[in-house]
Amino acid sequence: MQDFETLLNGSAAHHGHLCAGQVIGVRMAMLGCNLIGLDEPSNMPQIKKIIVYVEIDRCATDAIAYVTGVKLGRRSLKFVDNGIMAATFVNLETMQAFRIESTEESRELADKYAPEIREKKLRQLEGYKRMSDKELFTIQKVTVDIPASDYPGPTRFKALCAKCGTVVRDKREVLKKNQILCRPCAFGSYYTITEGENVNVRS
Secondary structure (H helix, E strand, C coil): CHHHHHHHHHHHHHHHHHHHHHHHHHHHHHEEEEHHCCCCCCCCCCCHHEEEEEEECCCHHHHHHHHHHHHHHCEEEEEECCCCCCCCCCCCCCCCEEEEEEHHHHHHHHHCCCCCCCCCHHHHHHHHCCHHHHHHHEEEEEECCCCCHHCCCCCCEEEEECCCCCCCEEECEEEECCEEEEEHHCCCCCCCCCCCCCCCCCC
């Protein structure tokens, strides 16, 4: 694995800016990969051995994805919307898994580690670089029960929504009143159709 500064610079460029969340994400990913025994997770053959569950959609998640190579489209990045600055790293070969959470105490410790920096955001960023893993993170060894439908690889599970006819993949269908439905039909959707029919697109 590349060194911290190289990964941080690459992650910041990929994300669009350097921030404290990038520092946390890069350090979290490096630690997580080390704990599950992967030193080149973004390259073959290790790229097929890792799944990461992230619990927040913030800057740190982009850093974790950059360092580990996990992606939504590869089905190796899983988003669990807990609103917690945490991630769980799983080695699919050994099934070793560790959940790493950023501590709230680290925010205050940043002042101690970089007192010479006047601007709070920059002080926090530099402090996160300097403090130990033990001060920055809480680490738990965990077990993750991964359903077969959540593993990376080709689609093996498909169903047809009885209401709208949409194909639902990867066991995300819902059985409701003895009908197989897609989630939008079963629970409602984040979108509302504003036109009465599909929009015709010119070829």
